[in-house]
Amino acid sequence: MMKTYRIGIAFFYHESHSFSPLKTEISDFKNEGYFKGKQIVKAYKGTKTEVGGFLDQLSKEKDIEIVPLLCAAATPSGIVSKEAYMMIEEDMLTSIQQASNLDGILLALHGAMIVEDMFDPEEVLMGKIKSQLSPGTPIATTLDMHANLSEKMMGYTPYHFGFKTYPHTDMYLQGINAARILAEHVRGDASYYSAFRKLPMMPPSINMRTEEGPMKEMIDLAFKMESKEEIANVSVFGGFPYSDIPMAGASVHVIGRNKKAAEDTADFLAKQYWDIREEFIVKLPSAKEGLQLALSLNADKPVVLADISDNPLSCGSGDTTLLLREMIEANVPDSLFGALTDPQSIKACTNAGVNQMVQLNLGGKTSPEFGLPVPVIAKVIALSDGVFCNTGPMNKHLRVDVKGAAHIQVGEVDILLIGRPMSANDPQLFRHIGIEPKNKKILGLKAKNHFRAAFDPLVSKVIYVDAPGVSSNNLLNFNYQNIPENMWPLKSPTYSLH
Ligand SMILES: [Zn+2]
Numbered sequence: 001m002m003k004t005y006r007i008g009i010a011f012f013y014h015e016s017h018s019f020s021p022l023k024t025e026i027s028d029f030k031n032e033g034y035f036k037g038k039q040i041v042k043a044y045k046g047t048k049t050e051v052g053g054f055l056d057q058l059s060k061e062k063d064i065e066i067v068p069l070l071c072a073a074a075t076p077s078g079i080v081s082k083e084a085y086m087m088i089e090e091d092m093l094t095s096i097q098q099a100s101n102l103d104g105i106l107l108a109l110h111g112a113m114i115v116e117d118m119f120d121p122e123e124v125l126m127g128k129i130k131s132q133l134s135p136g137t138p139i140a141t142t143l144d145m146h147a148n149l150s151e152k153m154m155g156y157t158p159y160h161f162g163f164k165t166y167p168h169t170d171m172y173l174q175g176i177n178a179a180r181i182l183a184e185h186v187r188g189d190a191s192y193y194s195a196f197r198k199l200p201m202m203p204p205s206i207n208m209r210t211e212e213g214p215m216k217e218m219i220d221l222a223f224k225m226e227s228k229e230e231i232a233n234v235s236v237f238g239g240f241p242y243s244d245i246p247m248a249g250a251s252v253h254v255i256g257r258n259k260k261a262a263e264d265t266a267d268f269l270a271k272q273y274w275d276i277r278e279e280f281i282v283k284l285p286s287a288k289e290g291l292q293l294a295l296s297l298n299a300d301k302p303v304v305l306a307d308i309s310d311n312p313l314s315c316g317s318g319d320t321t322l323l324l325r326e327m328i329e330a331n332v333p334d335s336l337f338g339a340l341t342d343p344q345s346i347k348a349c350t351n352a353g354v355n356q357m358v359q360l361n362l363g364g365k366t367s368p369e370f371g372l373p374v375p376v377i378a379k380v381i382a383l384s385d386g387v388f389c390n391t392g393p394m395n396k397h398l399r400v401d402v403k404g405a406a407h408i409q410v411g412e413v414d415i416l417l418i419g420r421p422m423s424a425n426d427p428q429l430f431r432h433i434g435i436e437p438k439n440k441k442i443l444g445l446k447a448k449n450h451f452r453a454a455f456d457p458l459v460s461k462v463i464y465v466d467a468p469g470v471s472s473n474n475l476l477n478f479n480y481q482n483i484p485e486n487m488w489p490l491k492s493p494t495y496s497l498h
Helices: 026-032 038-044 050-060 082-099 121-132 171-186 214-226 259-275 287-296 322-330 343-352 452-458
Strands: 005-013 033-036 064-073 104-109 139-143 160-162 193-198 231-237 251-256 303-306 335-341 357-362 374-384 387-389 399-401 405-410 413-418 442-445 461-464
Touching: 005 050, 005 082, 005 171, 026 033, 026 064, 026 082, 033 038, 038 050, 038 064, 050 064, 050 104, 050 171, 064 082, 082 121, 104 121, 104 171, 121 139, 139 171, 160 171, 160 231, 160 251, 171 231, 193 259, 214 231, 214 259, 231 259, 251 259, 287 303, 287 322, 287 442, 287 461, 322 335, 322 374, 322 413, 322 442, 343 357, 343 374, 343 405, 343 413, 357 405, 452 461
Parallel strands: 005 064, 005 104, 104 139, 139 160, 303 442, 303 461, 335 413, 335 442
Antiparallel strands: 033 064, 193 251, 231 251, 357 374, 374 405, 387 399, 405 413
Protein backbone atom coordinates (compact mmCIF):
# COMPACT_ATOMS: atom_id res chain seq x y z
CA MET A 1 0.00 0.00 0.00
CA MET A 2 1.17 3.53 -0.80
CA LYS A 3 2.35 5.55 2.18
CA THR A 4 0.15 8.55 3.01
CA TYR A 5 1.72 11.76 4.25
CA ARG A 6 -0.26 13.95 6.63
CA ILE A 7 0.16 17.68 6.01
CA GLY A 8 -1.24 20.25 8.44
CA ILE A 9 -2.61 23.57 7.20
CA ALA A 10 -2.64 26.71 9.32
CA PHE A 11 -3.03 30.45 8.82
CA PHE A 12 -2.28 33.26 11.29
CA TYR A 13 -2.45 36.65 9.73
CA HIS A 14 -2.04 40.15 11.02
CA GLU A 15 -0.18 43.28 9.92
CA SER A 16 0.34 45.43 13.00
CA HIS A 17 0.86 49.19 13.07
CA SER A 18 2.90 50.47 16.00
CA PHE A 19 1.43 53.97 15.78
CA SER A 20 -2.26 53.05 15.42
CA PRO A 21 -4.49 53.99 18.36
CA LEU A 22 -6.47 50.74 17.91
CA LYS A 23 -5.39 47.56 19.67
CA THR A 24 -6.26 44.29 17.93
CA GLU A 25 -8.27 42.00 20.20
CA ILE A 26 -9.47 38.41 19.90
CA SER A 27 -12.89 39.72 18.81
CA ASP A 28 -11.23 41.26 15.72
CA PHE A 29 -9.98 37.81 14.70
CA LYS A 30 -13.30 36.13 15.54
CA ASN A 31 -15.23 38.73 13.49
CA GLU A 32 -12.95 38.51 10.49
CA GLY A 33 -11.97 34.88 10.18
CA TYR A 34 -11.45 32.24 12.87
CA PHE A 35 -11.81 28.68 11.69
CA LYS A 36 -10.91 25.30 13.11
CA GLY A 37 -10.53 21.91 11.40
CA LYS A 38 -13.06 21.22 8.62
CA GLN A 39 -14.46 24.79 8.81
CA ILE A 40 -11.20 25.88 7.17
CA VAL A 41 -11.91 23.85 4.04
CA LYS A 42 -15.44 25.29 3.87
CA ALA A 43 -14.21 28.89 4.24
CA TYR A 44 -11.24 28.78 1.85
CA LYS A 45 -11.81 26.02 -0.74
CA GLY A 46 -12.20 27.71 -4.12
CA THR A 47 -10.85 31.10 -2.94
CA LYS A 48 -7.77 32.67 -4.52
CA THR A 49 -5.98 32.84 -1.16
CA GLU A 50 -2.86 31.09 0.17
CA VAL A 51 -5.00 28.52 1.97
CA GLY A 52 -7.06 28.06 -1.22
CA GLY A 53 -3.74 27.28 -2.96
CA PHE A 54 -2.64 24.83 -0.22
CA LEU A 55 -5.95 22.97 -0.48
CA ASP A 56 -6.02 22.79 -4.28
CA GLN A 57 -2.42 21.62 -4.62
CA LEU A 58 -2.56 19.02 -1.85
CA SER A 59 -5.87 17.60 -3.12
CA LYS A 60 -4.07 16.79 -6.38
CA GLU A 61 -1.39 14.78 -4.60
CA LYS A 62 -2.65 11.21 -4.27
CA ASP A 63 -0.40 10.29 -1.33
CA ILE A 64 -1.29 13.27 0.87
CA GLU A 65 -3.90 13.65 3.58
CA ILE A 66 -4.88 17.25 4.37
CA VAL A 67 -5.13 18.01 8.07
CA PRO A 68 -6.72 21.45 8.56
CA LEU A 69 -5.58 22.91 11.88
CA LEU A 70 -6.40 26.55 12.67
CA CYS A 71 -6.91 29.76 10.73
CA ALA A 72 -7.03 33.18 12.38
CA ALA A 73 -6.99 36.44 10.43
CA ALA A 74 -7.81 40.02 11.34
CA THR A 75 -7.72 43.22 9.30
CA PRO A 76 -4.46 45.17 9.66
CA SER A 77 -4.68 47.44 12.67
CA GLY A 78 -2.81 48.32 15.85
CA ILE A 79 -0.64 45.92 17.86
CA VAL A 80 -2.23 42.57 18.78
CA SER A 81 -3.08 42.19 22.47
CA LYS A 82 -1.04 39.63 24.38
CA GLU A 83 -4.27 37.91 25.37
CA ALA A 84 -5.45 37.52 21.75
CA TYR A 85 -2.07 36.17 20.64
CA MET A 86 -1.88 33.68 23.52
CA MET A 87 -5.38 32.35 22.78
CA ILE A 88 -4.60 31.83 19.11
CA GLU A 89 -1.19 30.32 19.85
CA GLU A 90 -2.79 27.90 22.31
CA ASP A 91 -5.50 26.89 19.81
CA MET A 92 -2.84 26.43 17.14
CA LEU A 93 -0.58 24.26 19.32
CA THR A 94 -3.53 22.23 20.63
CA SER A 95 -4.71 21.52 17.09
CA ILE A 96 -1.22 20.31 16.15
CA GLN A 97 -1.05 18.13 19.24
CA GLN A 98 -4.47 16.63 18.54
CA ALA A 99 -3.63 16.00 14.90
CA SER A 100 -0.46 14.12 15.98
CA ASN A 101 1.96 12.42 13.58
CA LEU A 102 2.07 15.25 11.07
CA ASP A 103 4.63 14.84 8.29
CA GLY A 104 4.75 18.57 7.59
CA ILE A 105 2.95 21.89 8.04
CA LEU A 106 1.95 24.62 5.60
CA LEU A 107 1.74 27.90 7.37
CA ALA A 108 0.34 31.11 5.86
CA LEU A 109 1.77 34.02 7.84
CA HIS A 110 1.91 37.72 7.19
CA GLY A 111 5.36 38.46 8.62
CA ALA A 112 4.54 41.91 10.04
CA MET A 113 2.61 41.00 13.18
CA ILE A 114 3.54 42.64 16.48
CA VAL A 115 2.16 41.62 19.87
CA GLU A 116 2.30 43.60 23.12
CA ASP A 117 5.75 42.84 24.63
CA MET A 118 6.72 40.75 21.57
CA PHE A 119 8.55 42.26 18.62
CA ASP A 120 8.78 39.05 16.59
CA PRO A 121 5.72 36.90 17.46
CA GLU A 122 5.81 34.89 14.23
CA GLU A 123 9.34 33.75 15.12
CA VAL A 124 8.10 32.72 18.57
CA LEU A 125 5.18 30.86 17.00
CA MET A 126 7.41 29.04 14.50
CA GLY A 127 9.70 28.00 17.35
CA LYS A 128 6.82 26.61 19.40
CA ILE A 129 5.30 24.80 16.42
CA LYS A 130 8.70 23.25 15.64
CA SER A 131 9.04 22.02 19.21
CA GLN A 132 5.64 20.27 18.97
CA LEU A 133 6.65 18.32 15.87
CA SER A 134 9.00 15.38 15.69
CA PRO A 135 12.55 16.46 14.82
CA GLY A 136 13.08 17.12 11.14
CA THR A 137 9.39 17.70 10.31
CA PRO A 138 9.38 20.41 7.63
CA ILE A 139 7.38 23.63 7.55
CA ALA A 140 6.75 25.80 4.49
CA THR A 141 5.41 29.33 4.80
CA THR A 142 3.82 31.94 2.60
CA LEU A 143 4.61 35.54 3.53
CA ASP A 144 3.30 38.96 2.56
CA MET A 145 5.53 41.21 0.47
CA HIS A 146 5.30 43.67 3.39
CA ALA A 147 6.80 41.26 5.93
CA ASN A 148 9.48 42.45 8.38
CA LEU A 149 11.62 39.36 8.77
CA SER A 150 14.38 38.36 11.17
CA GLU A 151 17.26 35.95 10.60
CA LYS A 152 15.89 33.79 13.41
CA MET A 153 12.42 33.56 11.87
CA MET A 154 13.82 32.61 8.48
CA GLY A 155 16.16 30.05 10.07
CA TYR A 156 13.43 27.52 10.97
CA THR A 157 13.02 26.36 7.39
CA PRO A 158 14.39 27.18 3.94
CA TYR A 159 10.86 27.10 2.52
CA HIS A 160 9.52 30.66 2.49
CA PHE A 161 7.41 32.00 -0.37
CA GLY A 162 6.81 35.76 -0.44
CA PHE A 163 4.18 37.36 -2.65
CA LYS A 164 5.67 38.70 -5.87
CA THR A 165 2.81 41.03 -6.73
CA TYR A 166 1.50 44.26 -5.24
CA PRO A 167 -1.53 44.41 -5.43
CA HIS A 168 -1.18 40.89 -4.00
CA THR A 169 -2.79 38.78 -6.69
CA ASP A 170 -0.45 35.79 -6.36
CA MET A 171 -1.35 34.67 -2.84
CA TYR A 172 -2.94 31.55 -4.32
CA LEU A 173 0.08 30.81 -6.51
CA GLN A 174 2.50 31.11 -3.56
CA GLY A 175 0.20 28.76 -1.61
CA ILE A 176 0.59 26.26 -4.47
CA ASN A 177 4.39 26.73 -4.58
CA ALA A 178 4.73 26.17 -0.83
CA ALA A 179 2.51 23.07 -0.96
CA ARG A 180 4.45 21.64 -3.89
CA ILE A 181 7.89 21.98 -2.26
CA LEU A 182 6.61 20.59 1.06
CA ALA A 183 5.16 17.55 -0.72
CA GLU A 184 8.50 17.04 -2.43
CA HIS A 185 10.28 17.28 0.92
CA VAL A 186 8.08 14.81 2.83
CA ARG A 187 8.64 12.24 0.09
CA GLY A 188 12.36 12.68 0.62
CA ASP A 189 13.01 14.19 -2.81
CA ALA A 190 14.04 17.68 -1.70
CA SER A 191 17.40 19.15 -0.88
CA TYR A 192 17.44 22.94 -0.67
CA TYR A 193 19.48 25.73 0.90
CA SER A 194 18.35 29.18 1.80
CA ALA A 195 20.09 32.55 1.85
CA PHE A 196 18.65 35.60 3.55
CA ARG A 197 19.80 39.23 3.41
CA LYS A 198 18.38 41.98 5.59
CA LEU A 199 18.83 45.57 4.40
CA PRO A 200 18.96 48.73 6.56
CA MET A 201 16.06 50.29 4.66
CA MET A 202 12.32 50.82 5.08
CA PRO A 203 10.96 51.87 1.68
CA PRO A 204 7.50 53.51 1.88
CA SER A 205 4.97 51.25 0.14
CA ILE A 206 3.32 53.87 -2.06
CA ASN A 207 5.72 53.32 -4.94
CA MET A 208 6.10 49.57 -4.40
CA ARG A 209 3.62 48.38 -7.01
CA THR A 210 4.90 45.58 -9.22
CA GLU A 211 3.27 46.94 -12.38
CA GLU A 212 5.89 49.71 -12.68
CA GLY A 213 8.73 51.33 -10.75
CA PRO A 214 11.55 50.00 -8.55
CA MET A 215 9.75 46.93 -7.18
CA LYS A 216 8.95 45.82 -10.72
CA GLU A 217 12.71 45.99 -11.44
CA MET A 218 13.36 43.77 -8.42
CA ILE A 219 10.64 41.25 -9.24
CA ASP A 220 11.80 41.05 -12.86
CA LEU A 221 15.26 40.21 -11.53
CA ALA A 222 13.76 37.63 -9.17
CA PHE A 223 12.12 35.85 -12.11
CA LYS A 224 15.34 36.01 -14.07
CA MET A 225 17.22 34.36 -11.20
CA GLU A 226 14.51 31.70 -10.86
CA SER A 227 15.01 30.74 -14.49
CA LYS A 228 18.43 29.34 -13.49
CA GLU A 229 18.53 25.63 -12.75
CA GLU A 230 20.09 26.03 -9.30
CA ILE A 231 17.57 28.64 -8.01
CA ALA A 232 14.14 27.36 -6.90
CA ASN A 233 12.55 30.53 -5.52
CA VAL A 234 13.31 34.18 -4.82
CA SER A 235 11.32 36.49 -2.53
CA VAL A 236 11.83 40.25 -2.33
CA PHE A 237 10.30 41.73 0.81
CA GLY A 238 9.53 45.44 1.08
CA GLY A 239 8.87 45.37 4.82
CA PHE A 240 6.12 47.24 6.62
CA PRO A 241 7.48 50.65 7.62
CA TYR A 242 4.90 51.32 10.34
CA SER A 243 6.34 48.57 12.55
CA ASP A 244 8.54 50.09 15.23
CA ILE A 245 10.58 46.94 15.88
CA PRO A 246 14.24 45.95 15.71
CA MET A 247 13.57 43.63 12.75
CA ALA A 248 11.78 46.25 10.63
CA GLY A 249 12.83 46.63 7.03
CA ALA A 250 13.34 45.17 3.60
CA SER A 251 14.98 41.83 2.86
CA VAL A 252 15.69 39.23 0.20
CA HIS A 253 15.32 35.45 0.51
CA VAL A 254 16.53 32.81 -1.92
CA ILE A 255 15.86 29.06 -2.01
CA GLY A 256 18.60 27.35 -3.99
CA ARG A 257 19.56 23.84 -5.00
CA ASN A 258 23.15 24.59 -4.06
CA LYS A 259 24.42 26.77 -1.25
CA LYS A 260 26.80 28.95 -3.20
CA ALA A 261 24.24 29.79 -5.88
CA ALA A 262 21.71 30.77 -3.19
CA GLU A 263 24.25 32.98 -1.36
CA ASP A 264 25.52 34.66 -4.54
CA THR A 265 22.00 35.34 -5.79
CA ALA A 266 20.98 36.83 -2.45
CA ASP A 267 24.05 39.11 -2.47
CA PHE A 268 23.41 40.21 -6.03
CA LEU A 269 19.74 41.03 -5.39
CA ALA A 270 20.43 42.79 -2.09
CA LYS A 271 22.95 45.06 -3.79
CA GLN A 272 20.57 45.89 -6.66
CA TYR A 273 17.76 46.60 -4.18
CA TRP A 274 19.98 48.91 -2.13
CA ASP A 275 21.20 50.76 -5.22
CA ILE A 276 17.69 51.71 -6.41
CA ARG A 277 16.23 52.64 -3.00
CA GLU A 278 15.79 56.35 -3.80
CA GLU A 279 13.28 55.43 -6.52
CA PHE A 280 10.81 54.42 -3.78
CA ILE A 281 10.48 58.04 -2.62
CA VAL A 282 7.70 60.13 -4.21
CA LYS A 283 6.16 63.52 -3.36
CA LEU A 284 2.34 63.62 -3.27
CA PRO A 285 -0.18 66.48 -3.71
CA SER A 286 -2.40 67.60 -0.81
CA ALA A 287 -6.09 66.59 -0.83
CA LYS A 288 -7.07 70.02 -2.23
CA GLU A 289 -4.35 69.97 -4.91
CA GLY A 290 -5.29 66.40 -5.84
CA LEU A 291 -8.95 67.33 -6.26
CA GLN A 292 -8.07 70.36 -8.42
CA LEU A 293 -5.83 68.17 -10.55
CA ALA A 294 -8.62 65.57 -10.96
CA LEU A 295 -11.11 68.26 -12.07
CA SER A 296 -8.66 69.75 -14.56
CA LEU A 297 -8.25 66.42 -16.39
CA ASN A 298 -11.68 66.24 -18.11
CA ALA A 299 -11.26 62.48 -18.26
CA ASP A 300 -13.80 60.18 -19.92
CA LYS A 301 -13.53 57.61 -17.13
CA PRO A 302 -13.46 58.19 -13.35
CA VAL A 303 -10.42 59.75 -11.68
CA VAL A 304 -9.47 58.21 -8.34
CA LEU A 305 -8.27 60.26 -5.38
CA ALA A 306 -6.70 57.66 -3.11
CA ASP A 307 -6.68 58.61 0.56
CA ILE A 308 -3.60 56.47 1.17
CA SER A 309 -2.77 57.71 4.68
CA ASP A 310 -6.00 56.19 5.99
CA ASN A 311 -5.96 52.98 3.96
CA PRO A 312 -7.55 50.35 6.24
CA LEU A 313 -5.25 47.61 4.89
CA SER A 314 -2.33 49.74 6.07
CA CYS A 315 -4.05 49.96 9.46
CA GLY A 316 -5.98 53.20 8.87
CA SER A 317 -9.14 53.64 10.93
CA GLY A 318 -11.05 54.38 7.71
CA ASP A 319 -12.67 57.43 9.25
CA THR A 320 -10.31 60.38 8.70
CA THR A 321 -12.09 63.32 7.14
CA LEU A 322 -9.82 65.71 5.22
CA LEU A 323 -10.44 64.38 1.70
CA LEU A 324 -14.14 63.83 2.48
CA ARG A 325 -14.43 67.44 3.66
CA GLU A 326 -12.75 68.75 0.48
CA MET A 327 -15.08 66.68 -1.71
CA ILE A 328 -18.22 67.82 0.12
CA GLU A 329 -17.09 71.45 -0.17
CA ALA A 330 -16.31 71.07 -3.90
CA ASN A 331 -19.75 69.40 -4.38
CA VAL A 332 -18.85 68.00 -7.82
CA PRO A 333 -21.72 66.15 -9.56
CA ASP A 334 -21.11 62.39 -9.95
CA SER A 335 -18.55 62.16 -7.19
CA LEU A 336 -18.37 59.21 -4.80
CA PHE A 337 -16.52 58.87 -1.51
CA GLY A 338 -16.01 55.56 0.22
CA ALA A 339 -15.91 53.74 2.27
CA LEU A 340 -16.02 55.75 5.46
CA THR A 341 -16.12 53.68 8.65
CA ASP A 342 -18.93 55.06 10.77
CA PRO A 343 -21.20 52.57 12.56
CA GLN A 344 -22.87 55.40 14.53
CA SER A 345 -24.00 57.19 11.37
CA ILE A 346 -25.22 53.89 9.84
CA LYS A 347 -27.36 53.43 12.94
CA ALA A 348 -28.80 56.94 12.54
CA CYS A 349 -29.53 56.21 8.86
CA THR A 350 -31.22 52.91 9.75
CA ASN A 351 -33.37 54.67 12.35
CA ALA A 352 -34.35 57.38 9.85
CA GLY A 353 -35.05 54.95 6.97
CA VAL A 354 -34.53 55.02 3.20
CA ASN A 355 -35.43 58.26 1.39
CA GLN A 356 -35.36 60.22 4.64
CA MET A 357 -33.14 63.20 5.47
CA VAL A 358 -30.87 62.79 8.48
CA GLN A 359 -28.38 64.94 10.35
CA LEU A 360 -24.99 63.23 10.74
CA ASN A 361 -21.48 63.87 12.02
CA LEU A 362 -19.42 61.92 9.52
CA GLY A 363 -16.19 60.13 10.53
CA GLY A 364 -13.44 61.54 12.73
CA LYS A 365 -14.39 59.37 15.70
CA THR A 366 -11.50 56.89 16.04
CA SER A 367 -8.71 59.28 15.14
CA PRO A 368 -10.00 62.88 15.47
CA GLU A 369 -6.36 64.05 15.56
CA PHE A 370 -6.35 63.46 11.78
CA GLY A 371 -9.56 65.49 11.14
CA LEU A 372 -12.74 66.22 13.10
CA PRO A 373 -16.19 64.80 12.20
CA VAL A 374 -17.95 66.58 9.30
CA PRO A 375 -21.49 67.78 10.16
CA VAL A 376 -23.90 67.20 7.23
CA ILE A 377 -27.56 66.83 6.30
CA ALA A 378 -27.73 63.65 4.23
CA LYS A 379 -30.36 61.73 2.29
CA VAL A 380 -30.46 58.00 2.96
CA ILE A 381 -30.44 56.20 -0.40
CA ALA A 382 -29.96 52.55 0.58
CA LEU A 383 -29.06 50.31 3.50
CA SER A 384 -27.49 46.83 3.59
CA ASP A 385 -26.14 44.20 5.98
CA GLY A 386 -22.68 44.78 4.47
CA VAL A 387 -22.09 41.21 3.30
CA PHE A 388 -20.75 40.46 -0.18
CA CYS A 389 -18.25 38.27 -2.05
CA ASN A 390 -15.18 39.72 -3.75
CA THR A 391 -15.33 39.74 -7.55
CA GLY A 392 -11.94 41.35 -8.32
CA PRO A 393 -8.61 39.52 -8.75
CA MET A 394 -7.49 39.92 -5.12
CA ASN A 395 -8.93 37.39 -2.65
CA LYS A 396 -11.50 36.53 -5.33
CA HIS A 397 -14.67 34.81 -4.06
CA LEU A 398 -13.77 35.49 -0.42
CA ARG A 399 -16.83 36.44 1.65
CA VAL A 400 -16.54 39.89 3.23
CA ASP A 401 -18.67 41.28 6.05
CA VAL A 402 -18.27 45.01 6.73
CA LYS A 403 -20.90 44.93 9.51
CA GLY A 404 -23.56 47.04 7.85
CA ALA A 405 -23.51 49.70 5.14
CA ALA A 406 -25.41 52.85 4.17
CA HIS A 407 -25.43 54.74 0.89
CA ILE A 408 -26.09 58.44 1.55
CA GLN A 409 -26.07 61.62 -0.52
CA VAL A 410 -24.72 64.93 0.71
CA GLY A 411 -25.42 67.57 -1.95
CA GLU A 412 -24.01 66.07 -5.16
CA VAL A 413 -21.67 63.66 -3.38
CA ASP A 414 -22.53 59.98 -2.92
CA ILE A 415 -20.97 58.51 0.22
CA LEU A 416 -20.72 54.88 1.31
CA LEU A 417 -20.63 54.29 5.06
CA ILE A 418 -19.53 50.92 6.45
CA GLY A 419 -19.52 49.35 9.91
CA ARG A 420 -15.83 48.46 10.16
CA PRO A 421 -12.63 49.56 8.40
CA MET A 422 -12.25 47.98 4.95
CA SER A 423 -10.16 49.19 2.02
CA ALA A 424 -12.13 49.97 -1.13
CA ASN A 425 -10.26 47.23 -2.99
CA ASP A 426 -13.17 45.42 -4.59
CA PRO A 427 -15.92 47.19 -6.60
CA GLN A 428 -18.47 44.84 -5.02
CA LEU A 429 -18.11 46.90 -1.83
CA PHE A 430 -20.04 49.59 -3.74
CA ARG A 431 -22.08 47.43 -6.12
CA HIS A 432 -23.59 45.27 -3.40
CA ILE A 433 -25.59 48.30 -2.24
CA GLY A 434 -26.43 49.57 -5.74
CA ILE A 435 -23.60 52.05 -6.43
CA GLU A 436 -21.75 51.69 -9.77
CA PRO A 437 -18.31 53.29 -9.36
CA LYS A 438 -17.74 53.13 -13.15
CA ASN A 439 -20.45 55.76 -13.68
CA LYS A 440 -18.79 58.40 -11.49
CA LYS A 441 -16.43 61.25 -12.37
CA ILE A 442 -14.46 61.42 -9.14
CA LEU A 443 -13.86 58.48 -6.77
CA GLY A 444 -12.46 59.37 -3.35
CA LEU A 445 -11.29 55.98 -2.06
CA LYS A 446 -9.95 54.81 1.28
CA ALA A 447 -7.34 52.63 -0.40
CA LYS A 448 -3.69 52.32 -1.34
CA ASN A 449 -2.29 50.11 -4.07
CA HIS A 450 -4.34 46.91 -3.76
CA PHE A 451 -7.49 48.47 -5.22
CA ARG A 452 -5.77 48.88 -8.55
CA ALA A 453 -6.03 45.15 -9.31
CA ALA A 454 -9.80 45.60 -9.77
CA PHE A 455 -10.14 49.35 -10.37
CA ASP A 456 -7.45 50.10 -12.97
CA PRO A 457 -9.64 48.82 -15.84
CA LEU A 458 -12.54 51.04 -14.66
CA VAL A 459 -10.72 54.35 -14.21
CA SER A 460 -8.65 56.78 -16.24
CA LYS A 461 -6.21 57.99 -13.60
CA VAL A 462 -5.19 57.42 -10.00
CA ILE A 463 -3.98 60.36 -7.89
CA TYR A 464 -2.51 59.53 -4.48
CA VAL A 465 -3.11 62.36 -2.04
CA ASP A 466 -1.18 63.29 1.07
CA ALA A 467 -3.75 63.75 3.84
CA PRO A 468 -3.03 63.17 7.54
CA GLY A 469 -3.33 59.58 8.81
CA VAL A 470 -1.51 56.63 10.38
CA SER A 471 -0.26 55.28 7.07
CA SER A 472 1.19 58.54 5.81
CA ASN A 473 3.80 58.18 3.13
CA ASN A 474 6.13 60.47 5.06
CA LEU A 475 7.92 58.30 7.63
CA LEU A 476 9.36 61.37 9.36
CA ASN A 477 5.83 61.84 10.81
CA PHE A 478 6.41 58.90 13.17
CA ASN A 479 8.29 58.79 16.44
CA TYR A 480 10.26 55.55 16.12
CA GLN A 481 11.80 54.09 19.29
CA ASN A 482 12.80 50.52 18.44
CA ILE A 483 14.00 50.32 14.85
CA PRO A 484 17.77 50.01 14.25
CA GLU A 485 19.45 53.37 14.64
CA ASN A 486 20.69 53.61 11.08
CA MET A 487 17.68 53.09 8.88
CA TRP A 488 17.07 54.59 5.46
CA PRO A 489 15.19 56.87 4.62
CA LEU A 490 15.23 58.31 8.15
CA LYS A 491 19.04 58.19 8.24
CA SER A 492 21.64 57.57 5.57
CA PRO A 493 23.33 54.33 6.58
CA THR A 494 25.90 52.50 4.52
CA TYR A 495 25.33 48.93 3.46
CA SER A 496 28.01 46.49 2.44
CA LEU A 497 27.76 42.85 1.60
CA HIS A 498 29.08 40.41 4.15
ZN1 LIG B 1 1.06 43.43 1.87
